[in-house]
Amino acid sequence: MAMAASIAVEGRCAQARMAPPSRLGDKAFEWLTLAMALVVVMLIILIGWQLWQGSSVAIRKFGFHFLTTSMWDPVAEQFGALPFIYGTLVSSLIALLIAVPLSIATAAYLTELAPLWIRQPLVSLIEMLAAIPSVILGLWGIFVMIPWLRDYLFPLLKRLFGWTPFFTGPIYGPSMLAGGIIIAIMILPIITSVSREILRSVPNLQREAAYALGATRWEATRIAVLSYAKKGLFGAVILGLGRALGETMAVTMVIGNTPQIALSVFKPGYTLASVIANEFTEATTDIYLQALFEIGLVLFGLTILVNLFAQLLLRTITTTSTTRAVQ
Amino acid sequence: MTKSYRSKILLGLTVAFGLTATASAQMMINGAGATFPYPIYSKWFDEYAKVDPSVRFNYQSIGSGGGQKQIMAQTVDFGASDGPMSDENLSKAPGKILHIPTVAGAVVMTYNLEGNPALKLDGETIADIFLGKVKKWNDPKIAASNPGIKLPDKEIVVVHRSDGSGTTFIFTDYLSKVSAEWKQKVGNNTSVNWPTGIGGKGNEGVSGQVKQTPNAIGYVELIYAIQNKMPYADVKNAAGQFVKPTLESVTAALGTANIPDDFRFSMTNAPGSNAYPIAGATWLLVYEQPKDPAKGKKLVEFLKWALTTGEGMAKDLNYAPLPDEIQQRVLKRIDEIKS
Numbered sequence: 188m189a190m191a192a193s194i195a196v197e198g199r200c201a202q203a204r205m206a207p208p209s210r211l212g213d214k215a216f217e218w219l220t221l222a223m224a225l226v227v228v229m230l231i232i233l234i235g236w237q238l239w240q241g242s243s244v245a246i247r248k249f250g251f252h253f254l255t256t257s258m259w260d261p262v263a264e265q266f267g268a269l270p271f272i273y274g275t276l277v278s279s280l281i282a283l284l285i286a287v288p289l290s291i292a293t294a295a296y297l298t299e300l301a302p303l304w305i306r307q308p309l310v311s312l313i314e315m316l317a318a319i320p321s322v323i324l325g326l327w328g329i330f331v332m333i334p335w336l337r338d339y340l341f342p343l344l345k346r347l348f349g350w351t352p353f354f355t356g357p358i359y360g361p362s363m364l365a366g367g368i369i370i371a372i373m374i375l376p377i378i379t380s381v382s383r384e385i386l387r388s389v390p391n392l393q394r395e396a397a398y399a400l401g402a403t404r405w406e407a408t409r410i411a412v413l414s415y416a417k418k419g420l421f422g423a424v425i426l427g428l429g430r431a432l433g434e435t436m437a438v439t440m441v442i443g444n445t446p447q448i449a450l451s452v453f454k455p456g457y458t459l460a461s462v463i464a465n466e467f468t469e470a471t472t473d474i475y476l477q478a479l480f481e482i483g484l485v486l487f488g489l490t491i492l493v494n495l496f497a498q499l500l501l502r503t504i505t506t507t508s509t510t511r512a513v514q
Numbered sequence: 515m516t517k518s519y520r521s522k523i524l525l526g527l528t529v530a531f532g533l534t535a536t537a538s539a540q541m542m543i544n545g546a547g548a549t550f551p552y553p554i555y556s557k558w559f560d561e562y563a564k565v566d567p568s569v570r571f572n573y574q575s576i577g578s579g580g581g582q583k584q585i586m587a588q589t590v591d592f593g594a595s596d597g598p599m600s601d602e603n604l605s606k607a608p609g610k611i612l613h614i615p616t617v618a619g620a621v622v623m624t625y626n627l628e629g630n631p632a633l634k635l636d637g638e639t640i641a642d643i644f645l646g647k648v649k650k651w652n653d654p655k656i657a658a659s660n661p662g663i664k665l666p667d668k669e670i671v672v673v674h675r676s677d678g679s680g681t682t683f684i685f686t687d688y689l690s691k692v693s694a695e696w697k698q699k700v701g702n703n704t705s706v707n708w709p710t711g712i713g714g715k716g717n718e719g720v721s722g723q724v725k726q727t728p729n730a731i732g733y734v735e736l737i738y739a740i741q742n743k744m745p746y747a748d749v750k751n752a753a754g755q756f757v758k759p760t761l762e763s764v765t766a767a768l769g770t771a772n773i774p775d776d777f778r779f780s781m782t783n784a785p786g787s788n789a790y791p792i793a794g795a796t797w798l799l800v801y802e803q804p805k806d807p808a809k810g811k812k813l814v815e816f817l818k819w820a821l822t823t824g825e826g827m828a829k830d831l832n833y834a835p836l837p838d839e840i841q842q843r844v845l846k847r848i849d850e851i852k853s
Contacts, residue, residue, distance in 0.1 A: 261703045455713070471583075471600070
């Protein structure tokens, strides 16, 4: 057997010496992956085109005003998306403010500090959080979270920070902040899991080098691990942000669904995804449907813009740090 | 989720038995639309399968807007809607569409007050609450109809539907009739530009939020208030009587409402001393000249059964049946379907 195999190998080597190896497989692989990649690109273009098609009449009718006015009146057929854009951005921002420190700290604990026996159960629990259906989280939000927020957390925030414009006004429960907290819970698992993978991929040499220089555990984690993994962690946050912008069901159930722009996070708000989910099925007139399609187009554009902005931000951060490192 | 699962199983079974069951080919009649009557429609389809095993119904409860669109596009054999179609939409359809009213339901004012007293409200006050003009529970306007009840000096938290719905259509239709200011400022649709309040998704969202928020008021379908054991107000009708929302008072409203021959009617604020004022019917939408005459014939048979035997099942599922006189008028109209 062994001899036969070695003869075969020798044979193949001889063949290879005689003629250049066929590149057909390589080429086919290249085309195949290119085609797959193009499918994704095509899909995005098609979605954009379809949304544009579906909203062409509304775009012509309302023009740029659609993005800058706040009136959403299906009876008078006046439509403006500004409160929804505001609500989407603010609820996602609140979610990131809560979820990012929590997730990265959790990931750092899991990779750097946690004893082995605690690590696996904790990881499973966090991953389980990702498996909870959105609508269940929403119901939990209405029946458990909101009463708790209304009776305990919100009054406390009002007492502590009531002097800022962000925590003023009457407390109902369903609010921009409640929406942000629900989104934070939903994006926590994804940011944590991705961050954990990234921190785990930081070479041990980094840590050892830091310890060798006399760094404490905190210094080693901060300088050698977190700083090294900055780019990857940023990517994890962007993934979470993408999910936050489009999150629909649970948010709709707790955000209060009122198209208004208010500084106070105790006031109810509304998001782009929520208004589509809420009103699409019962919209009977053409222009109303078109306006909802345009909301979809705005959400699509907003997601792309936010991602582009994040990419730019990432590039500035990484280039400044490399220049500093070089200097 | 379960529905698509079920339809997958059905599909699987159809494929599996396709070869053996070709002899008794079943006719499939497709419909789509309103969610409010879905429970009674599916009950009807189940029961009707025993009456005529040769047809099967497939109903997708995708919402009234979708129901109207699909019947206009002729992708379904019948549509269903919680509101009558507009003249504009009817003129766009490729043929004449008939409205067949089936059952009706009440929209009730539910609230969360300490001790849950039995409240009485009149239309103008409800409009003012939802306009944000009556802000506190001890407002003289509320107190006037509720002598002897101690109303708190607390802000009213208004809860409305955030999703487009037939319930909102009925409610805003009523408010537009009883308040000129509402009609002018807000108007009537499946969703409107609410002057005040927070939005809850679906009947369960509104009832959940009212139940969780002290001093809240909202509107839900009667069945949700009953199921959630929430209090609901007696409402003053056009005859000046405070009427409790029940299936009987809704059928009474149907009996006195002005119903034109095309059956595109609104039954809110109906006259008659027993009529509950915030109620609405739901309709099936069919073409006068069905595209497929064979299906049309079966559909007519089903409609006749539904309007007679089917109506008898309404009350068990908390829907108000049509009064006899209207049943007869609708049956006569069904005879006009050419098949």
